[in-house]
Amino acid sequence: MAPNLTLYFSVGSCSGASYLALKVAKIPFTAIRADTKTHKIVATGEDYYQINPKGAVPSLFIDGDLLTENAAILPYIADLAPEAKLAPAAGTPLRYKLHEALSEVGVDLHKLGFGALFNPALQGEARDAQVAKLHGYLKRFDTKLSKNKWLLGETLSVADFYAAVCFSWGAFLKISYDDYPNIVRYQKDFDAVPGIAEAKAEWLSGGPKA
Ligand SMILES: N[C@@H](CCC(=O)N[C@@H](CS)C(=O)NCC(=O)O)C(=O)O
Known part of the structure; x- marks a missing residue:
């Protein structure tokens, strides 16, 4: 079954790489905008440090489990949609x-x-x-x-x-x-x-x- 994904992102930041990759790979996800200056969720004012103790975006929740770091999140996204060919095959x-x-x-x-x-x-x-x-x-x-x-x-x-x-x-x-x-x-x-x-x-x- 496809995992339930929630991406915390901010406008203009490095988290855009994950946002764009999810869209191009046609992977459904919920997008929640955070403000990296105030460290709050834009829509609700919720404290972003409660969501990711690092306070940084991107944060990707995979079935409720937090994954951080571009270097981990991006290959994960690519591997979820191999048909999009956004990463070479594992082991090569x-x-x-x-x-x-x-x-x-x-x-x-x-x-x-x-x-x-x-x-x-x-x-x-x-x-x-x-x-x-x-x-x-x-x-x-x-x-x-x-x-x-x-x-x-x-x-x-x-x-x-x-x-x-x-x-x-x-x-x-x-x-x-x-x-x-x-x-x-x-x-x-x-x-x-x-x-x-x-x-x-x-x-x-x-x-x-x-
Ligand atoms: N090593 C982290 C760096 C993430 C990062 O620096 N994100 C910036 C936006 S480009 C950020 O959220 N800065 C706000 C902060 O760290 O408080 C990663 O690769 O995910």
């Missing part, structure tokens, strides 16, 4: 490249690269240094994407959902991608994946409308 060498990519996106690009730039207190030289560090990661991804259509090569995977959401933060943070034509091409290709435009519109508008 490419499957471990997926975990490699999820770790690289989650640790380097997301946390070490973009993460601190969302803190408005980071200003001046400290911000410049962080931007320079981010450019190092962006350069590395751009080089990889000069040879590969997607992070794993020719095959779209959930790691691309995560990376594409992270790359989308550049516009908000006013990071120039002028030196990264391959990332720009990749963002366009991602947006053209069937189902992404509709899923993105729903996620960015705060979830499904009643």
Whole structure:
């Protein structure tokens, strides 16, 4: 029997990768919007720390059991809908490249690269240094994407959902991608994946409308 899924997400955040992957894979789920600044559920004001003690999104409840971390949730989603082909088969060498990519996106690009730039207190030289560090990661991804259509090569995977959401933060943070034509091409290709435009519109508008 298909599991009962509830995704806690926020607009614009990394949890969008799970939101988009669930939609593209056509997996039914309940979406509940959290605010990552107030740490409250938007509709009810409920304390989000009571739902996930880390206070971070995404949180995925699978038949009532909490799963956290993009690197765990995204392969879980892909494995729930093998026909959507969002992850290489378990046990194949490419499957471990997926975990490699999820770790690289989650640790380097997301946390070490973009993460601190969302803190408005980071200003001046400290911000410049962080931007320079981010450019190092962006350069590395751009080089990889000069040879590969997607992070794993020719095959779209959930790691691309995560990376594409992270790359989308550049516009908000006013990071120039002028030196990264391959990332720009990749963002366009991602947006053209069937189902992404509709899923993105729903996620960015705060979830499904009643
Ligand atoms: N390592 C976590 C990171 C999740 C994360 O940083 N989420 C951010 C949004 S992109 C968040 O919820 N920040 C608010 C907070 O941590 O209080 C994962 O991969 O799920």
